[in-house]
Amino acid sequence: MAELRVVVAGAGGRMGAANIRAVTSLAGLTLHAAIDRAGAPAVGRDAGLYAGIEPLGVEISEDIEAALDGADAIIDFTAPAASVALAQKAGARGLIHVIGTTGLGEADDVAIAAAASGARIVKSGNFSMGVTVLANLVRKAAEALAEYDIEILEMHHSRKVDAPSGTALLLGQAAAEGRDISLRDHSVRVRDGHTGPREKGTIGFATLRGGTVVGEHSVIFAGPSERIEMIHRAEDRAIFAHGAARAALWAQSQPNGLYAMTDVLGL
Numbered sequence: 657m658a659e660l661r662v663v664v665a666g667a668g669g670r671m672g673a674a675n676i677r678a679v680t681s682l683a684g685l686t687l688h689a690a691i692d693r694a695g696a697p698a699v700g701r702d703a704g705l706y707a708g709i710e711p712l713g714v715e716i717s718e719d720i721e722a723a724l725d726g727a728d729a730i731i732d733f734t735a736p737a738a739s740v741a742l743a744q745k746a747g748a749r750g751l752i753h754v755i756g757t758t759g760l761g762e763a764d765d766v767a768i769a770a771a772a773s774g775a776r777i778v779k780s781g782n783f784s785m786g787v788t789v790l791a792n793l794v795r796k797a798a799e800a801l802a803e804y805d806i807e808i809l810e811m812h813h814s815r816k817v818d819a820p821s822g823t824a825l826l827l828g829q830a831a832a833e834g835r836d837i838s839l840r841d842h843s844v845r846v847r848d849g850h851t852g853p854r855e856k857g858t859i860g861f862a863t864l865r866g867g868t869v870v871g872e873h874s875v876i877f878a879g880p881s882e883r884i885e886m887i888h889r890a891e892d893r894a895i896f897a898h899g900a901a902r903a904a905l906w907a908q909s910q911p912n913g914l915y916a917m918t919d920v921l922g923l
């Protein structure tokens with residue numbers, strides 16, 4: 657099979673750099689173009705040098721349409737509005753679109769699902785193998801421990817702009833599926849002041865921010881006289897970038913549609 661020609665979106669960002677390193681180091685992919693927000697400081701810089709590796713001769717560009725000409729796939733860890741716009745372009749051109757962006761609203765999700773009629777879109781709040789497997793374990797534990805209270809705690813670096821994290825919501829969704837309830841109707845995202853006792857059957861979220869933490873998530877099942885804690889600690893952004901690259905390669909042999917990382921891993 658020919659090498660997959662990948663456009664890395666958000667090339668000037670933390671994940672953009674990790675994605676450039678992954679795409680240029682893994683077999684089966686080639687860096688076709690790198691793009692960033694119009695006017696961003698990375699625009700005009702060599703994508704390799706910006707990502708801390710050797711020069712690649714690929715300049716980070718703000719011209720999205722030119723970048724997509726001749727491309728097969730977009731790996732996109734940017735911002736919600738940018739990801740929706742890229743999904744629509746991927747749909748119009750029949751591309752593969754891997755979306756790692758978090759903080760998407762309901763309208764964004766609807767627009768991305770609509771774009772997937774013309775594209776192969778793989779979207780996940782976390783592209784690591786560890787979290788994808790953890791979500792399956794959480795679903796099973798939530799079902800088996802039907803009476804236990806579920807709390808999800810996450811900590812990320814001080815530059816993160818959305819909360820709860822996409823991963824916390826993904827794990828919450830897995831727990832809700834295990835309980836056969838709607839996460840939207842059962843989640844408690846903030847506690848402050850005189851809250852009263854915990855409402856039975858809810859899924860609580862707590863958010864910590866600070867320093868350079870790549871990403872830590874705990875799912876706590878608290879029952880009578882015992883507690884189970886499932887913890888994932890991300891140590892390097894390469895785990896997300898490698899998962900995204902794997903998703904792009906997997907999507908090559910799929911029909912148009914919207915997929916999750918569980919589909920990629922066959923879970």
Ligand SMILES: NC(=O)C1=CN([C@@H]2O[C@H](COP(=O)(O)OP(=O)(O)OC[C@H]3O[C@@H](n4cnc5c(N)ncnc54)[C@H](OP(=O)(O)O)[C@@H]3O)[C@@H](O)[C@H]2O)C=CC1
Nearest residue numbers: 666668669670671692693696733734738756758781782783
């Ligand atoms: N699903 C997963 O596995 C993971 C998801 N993420 C998510 O990925 C996203 C990015 O994270 P991170 O790299 O840390 O954030 P950064 O802020 O470091 O990077 C985001 C990049 O996207 C750029 N950008 C913003 N708007 C546009 C646009 N319209 N077109 C092109 N580029 C744009 C930003 O430019 P500028 O700064 O100039 O605005 C920046 O370079 C977040 O939503 C984060 O939560 C992160 C890690 C793993």
Ligand SMILES: O=C(O)C1=N[C@H](C(=O)O)C[C@H](O)C1
Nearest residue numbers: 758781816821822823870871
């Ligand atoms: O913004 C980040 O950094 C991360 N975002 C994702 C999330 O919101 O869960 C994934 C990872 O935890 C890092």
